[in-house]
Every structure is written in structure tokens, then in C-alpha cells.
Amino acid sequence: MEEPPRKEDVEYWRWQEYRRVFAEKKWRNKDVITAGIDVGSVGSKAVIMIDGEVYSWGIMRTGSNSPDSAKKVLSWAMEGTGLRLDDIKYIVGTGYGRVNVPMANKAITEIACHAKGANYIWGPSVRTVLDVGGQDIKAIRCDETGRVVSFLMNDKCAAGTGRGMEVFADLLKIPIEKIGEVSLNVAEEPPPVSCTCVAFAKTEAISLLRKGWSKEKVLAAYTHAMAIRMSNLVKRVGLEREFVITGGQSKNIGIVSRIEKILGVKCLPMPNWRENGLDPMVAGAIGAALFAKALYEKEHKN
């Protein structure tokens, strides 16, 4: 007898990979075409820029092999553009797998790249950047040129990161893209779960569900706890306006609105990224492509 497909087989955590090309922009050989490749622990991003403007980009899940992920995501961003690897004048690799980007001319940390990218996306008024990645979070202070002034990073722990959100999407059977909205769907904000450690929070969530809490309420309690954790990192690095959030969680309205409430500041508004290419999720790759342009020009100055 064939078993019916079990509900558990649906992968709620699985976020959508996507790509975009501004086909109306035409590239020519004399243009400074650069690329930034950000190989993160969860997602790999590639951005191609023409003379410092976003031309195309793509986001994919990082596989078990960093060089492969880097190659794949770059080819994806180049797909249908007529560009060949040789046309790209300079490539900067960033993210956790930055040293394993075979075609990169140079590696720069994601901390420098996110600050640079945020400065490009939102302009020179940005002073504090919170980057919520797949497995770590970083709070970065920068100057008006996007240079890092100081930073803090949590590591070795998925608490308060995109990975933690994936675990909860799975547990509560809510598609990951919906998780922010759903977490706001409560009449009153519940107290945060007592521990943001993903393993403990999961246990706590199960007992809250058994107690009769709704999915929404449990999710709100977890999101609340994560937002507190992220806000604390920002407070420790010293919050100075303007403040922005980059990385995957920048699109989680449940996280963003709670952080704004806790810190008492509004983030700069989400840009119209589908139209202008200023996608905060790929801020690191944008920064890397900008560094690539600066480095290329520096090398060819003479």
C-alpha cells in the first residue's frame, strides 16, 4: 500500500531563490563591469554592477561546497545577459565562504561590505547597520562614506538569526516568507520566550502550543525574543541614526517593526528594490561589487 504524502514533508523553511536582470540597461566593453559574490552560511548572493550601478543579481541557497555555490550564483546572475566571465573586470568575494570564491580577485569581510552596501542603498546618512545573516548577526557603525568605525558580531550560535527563523517556520508549519506577517497577527504582544537558543526555544514553543497558545502567539513570542537579542547587539555597539537592517531578516516585518519599537527609532524605509535593484538582502554583495570597482580603478589609475 502506498503511503499518502505526509504533511511534514512540506519544507516550510525553504525560502524562494530569485534573480533579476535590468535588461533595458545595456553593457558595453568599455564599461567598468564588476561583481560581488557573498557566500553566506545559508544563502549565496551575486551582484553584477555596470559603472557602479546594479545590473543584475541572484540569491540561491548555499550548497555544501562554497566554490560551487559561488560559481552557480554568479552564472545565474549572468544568465541571459550575454556577459561572459572575462567581461567582468574585477570580482570581490565576501561572506563566510569569501576565501573559497575561485574567480575573485580579492576577499573582503562581509562586515565592511554590508556597511558599504548600506551606504549605497540608503545614502550617506546611514550610521548604524544591523546585518542579520543565516548564522550570525552583526551590528556595524560606519561613517558617511560607508567605512566601518566599529562593529560587534555574535557567533557560534544560531540564536536570533535567519536559521532560527527557518527552524520555527518548520515547527509551526508557516511558509518562511509569511512568518513576519503572521507573527504580528496577535491581539496583544505576548512576553518573549525565555531563551533565544534555538534548541531550547523549540522545546519551550512546543510546551506553549500544548498549553493552548495559537501558532501566531508562539511565533510572536519567539520573534519578540529574537528582536530583543538583535536590539541588544545594536545598543552595545551604540545606536546612532540613521539606522538600517540588511540581510535576510530585513524583509521580516515582524522582526523589523519590533526592533524599531524596542530601540525607539524607525529604520530608513525599504527601498523599492524590485525596480531599482537596491535589495537589502544582497547589501553585502552590492558592497563587494562597489569595492571591486574601487579596486579596479585604483589598479588602473596609472
Add this chain to the structure above:
Amino acid sequence: MKKPSEEKKYMLEMSTKEVEELMAAIRATSKKMTAEYIERMRKADKNRPKAMQYFDEIADFEKREKELLAAKQSGKKVVGYMCLFAPIELILAADAIPVRVNSGWYDASKLGDRVVPVEVCPMVRSTIGAKMIGLSPYLELSDALISGLTCDGMTKLSEILSDYKPIWAMAVPRLKDSAQSLDFWREEMKTLMKQIEALTGNKITRGKLKSAIELTQRATKAFRRLQDLRKGNPVIMGRDAMLVNQTYMWDDIKRWTEKTEALCDELEERARQRNWACPPDTPRVMVTGTPMIWPDNWKVPSIIEEANPQGVLVADELCSSERLLYDPVGVDEWTMDDMLNAIGERYLMASTCPCFTSDDGNKDRINWILNKVKEWKVNGVIYYVVRGCMLYAMEYMRVKKVLDHMSIPVYYLDTEYTREDVGPLKTRVEAFLEMLTARVDI
């Protein structure tokens, strides 16, 4: 039935076979790590000083282990110590051999977890683990251990090690700027002197103590010469200098001094030829915090000097390196009393251990850090703390405040006795170095 004094209070439930297997495995890893780190240090500087060859050899514990064994067979005693408060001149004056026994083995710390919780400082856990399986030749060969009761970890470590070795504990006053502290400390030293004399059967005479002081004074002179050379453009990579300093903890002091002087001769020649160890515009980094003990705990200095962009360690404020030797014993009159006073002052008053406090925090350490930043032209400070190292962790804010005032960037780098966090540590260190270079670069 066993007498209570013979009963081991912290024994591991392990069979002899298991102990032997663990020891063989950890020794093999340690050998590998030692060779690997030395190879990496060789690669870091294409013109690495030839005089480093000697320090590479002594860094492999086996050479010194054989010498100590031979010395013991000829009737000499070995006195181990765990903190810099052990006045080694007294050991030397009794014709015994001083050797520091703190453990830098990562794998051994996991054994320590079986006796104390993981919240305990990993250096302490590792030293316990090393003792449980007889890993450290210096710990094994020690006839007695001097334990400075500095931090909580060190204090309780000595209780645990007392299962195995005679422990001579020295209580360290937490306030040092007072007459009663110095008096108290002098009494501690006199007690220790008697203990050393009883163990060795040798009387510490005026003449012998004078020779011992002169021996460490010469070592200090050589050490200071090396440090002064690091004030200019980089003539030596920081890891090499750190290794030189650290081998002082177990090497023969006379030989160490000669080899260090020879190294300095070579470095002076190098400076004349403007043959730098790395580009002169490499960001100059200082590390301070928890001691970094060879061989395993060479992780952070290696990350800094192999980073992209690269950094160079020009100074440190660590009890495993530059704090070992900076201060000479300053004697006015070579009387017994005066020499003992001078030793007492050198070990107590000059110490910048974070176990001290005053009306203005641990001001000696803070002032010393500021002084180093200025004199060694430091661009950025990495404040290194292993989890469980309470004193350094708690002192951070004060240090950061004063460095902020000087516009010297400082980064708090917390880690563990593990090889697994190298990836994230590298990101943090590289971002910090990028920040330092960005002040001049892109």
C-alpha cells in the same frame, strides 16, 4: 583503608589503558600542531631570522624534557609554577630549575571538563586534563608547584593539583599599594624560601642569590633589547617574538639569554639593511588579555598575522609573553635583606595582573597599556578573552574607555580552547584589520 591524605579527591574514572590512549592521541596532535605552527611562522616571513631556528627547537618540548630528566638524575630539583608571582630567583639560588606549567593544549581541556564544569577557564581545565593523563613533561617533572593565588581558577587549580604534587601556595594581596601588602608578601616569600631550601637541601646564600638575580637581570636586558627593536618598522613577526618570550618559561635561562642576544644582533643588522619582516605600512596590533599558551593556543596570533589584510603584532600585554620579563629586580645593596626586598617588589609591585585593584581600577595595567600603545605606535588593540576568564573580561570596559579617548580602536575577541571557531574569529579579526587599514586605504 586509605588514609584521607592519600585519597585522590579529583580522580577521573579512567582505566590505565584509556589514559595511555588519550595521552598518545593528544601527544600526537600536539606534535602535529607544533610542527604546523612553526611551519606557518616560517612561511610568514621569507627572511625569517636564522636565530629563530633555536627557538623552534626548544618549542618542541622533547628537547627540554630530556635535559630536565638528566638534571633530575644528577640530583637537581625541578620547581614548577603557574603564575608569574613565583620568584624564580629563589628557585635558581637553591640550584633548582624553574619551569612554568600552564597548559595550552586544547584537547586536554576537554578532559578537565570531567572534573570541573565547562564554565571554568579553559586554561585551568586544560592544566587539570594534562595532569590527569600525564601530558605535560614540565608538570610531570616538577617536584613541587608554586601557586600564586591570583584568580579563582588558579586558586582552585592548586587544590586539585595537590592530589598529585606538593603545592606551595602564595597568597597575593589584591591591593598592592600599601606597606602592609608588601610586608605580607615578604613573609610569603620567606616561607617559600624555607620550602625551597627544605626540598633541595641547599641553603640560599647571599652569593647564590646575587648570581641568580644577575642571571635574570641579563635575561631582562636581552628581552628589553628585543622589545625595543619592535618599536620601529617590523624587523620580526609578532609570533616569532612571542615564541622567544614564551620559551623563557621552560628554557635554561643562561642559554635563552645568549640566544636572544644573538637574535637581536641579527635583527639589528636586518634593520640596517631595511629588510622588513612585512611591509612597514602593515597595521600594528597589540594583544592583551588571557595568556596565550603554546602550542595549541597560538590560534589568535596566527589569525592576526595571516589575515587578509595582514596585521603585525608589535607588542602584547600578556602574562605568557611580555609581562614575563619586562621588570628587572632592582637591587641597591647586595645584602640578603635588600635582595629579598627587591625581589618582593619586582614580583608584587611591578605586576599588572588583573587580580589587583585600586581606587582607580587596575590602574597599573591600564597605564602600561597606554604607554605601550604610544611607544610601540600601536594602531589597534585586540582584547583577547577566553570564556570563563572573569578578571580580564570584567576589566574590558575600563580599558576600552581609555583607548577610546586616545582614538585607538579596540576589539573584544572572545573564544575558547577549541579549533572549531577559527572561521568566525577570522571574519572578526579581518574586519577589524580592514577597519585599521581603511584609515589609510580605500
